[in-house]
Amino acid sequence: MRLVIQRVSQASVTVAGEAVAAIDSGYLILVGVTHDDDGGKADWLARKVAGLRLFEDERGLTNLSLADVRGEVLAVSQFTLYADARKGRRPSFAAAARPEAAEPLFDRFVEMLRREGVPVQTGVFGAHMQVALVNDGPVTLILER
Numbered sequence: 001m002r003l004v005i006q007r008v009s010q011a012s013v014t015v016a017g018e019a020v021a022a023i024d025s026g027y028l029i030l031v032g033v034t035h036d037d038d039g040g041k042a043d044w045l046a047r048k049v050a051g052l053r054l055f056e057d058e059r060g061l062t063n064l065s066l067a068d069v070r071g072e073v074l075a076v077s078q079f080t081l082y083a084d085a086r087k088g089r090r091p092s093f094a095a096a097a098r099p100e101a102a103e104p105l106f107d108r109f110v111e112m113l114r115r116e117g118v119p120v121q122t123g124v125f126g127a128h129m130q131v132a133l134v135n136d137g138p139v140t141l142i143l144e145r
Contacts, residue, residue: 001041001105002032002081007054007139011074013123014130021121026071027054028133031109032081033102034095041145042105046112049073054139062139066118073113076123076131077106099126 005027012022029049055064055071066073079102083091096102103125113120123129 001034001037001045001109001145003045003049003141003143004030004078004081005049005052005054005141005143006030006133007136008074009134009136011131011133013074013076013121014132015124015127020124020129021074023072023074023119023121025055025069025136026066026119027073028131029073029075030078030081031075031106032078033097033105034082035097035101037097037101037105039105039108042109043112045143045145046109046116048143048145050113050116050118052141054141072119072121074121074123075106075110075113076129077102077125 008026008028010024011028013020051065053063053065055069057063079093079096082096083093084095085091106125110120110122
């Protein structure tokens with residue numbers, strides 16, 4: 001699994017002109033799933049995200065977690081994180097897991113975050129989404145397991 005984590009002051013997802021999710025301070029997480037991913041990887045990444053300290057304390061150091069700042073997560077599935085554009089002009093998405101394998105792992109990642117006490121909203125799996133965000137910092141990390 002591959003995550004792109006962006007610290008945001010706000011983020012939202014719109015599908016077909018309808019707002020389906022929105023958060024204020026927290027993380028927008030783009031989630032990609034590949035063929036050899038499993039529940040253990042989803043669980044590990046969720047625990048890692050819940051404990052990350054990416055928010056600044058009173059001294060300006062990144063010492064605070066989502067729980068410390070009462071932050072939220074907006075998780076969005078994104079198979080294009082496994083695109084391979086090394087050859088030609090059109091990316092290959094062969095490394096991305098098929099939806100029937102990816103969706104349960106995405107759902108497990110979200111559920112594990114919730115079990116860790118993190119409020120989570122999601123986009124709509126497989127839908128064409130408009131994702132809006134205000135990257136705070138900017139702070140962006142890539143995690144992979």
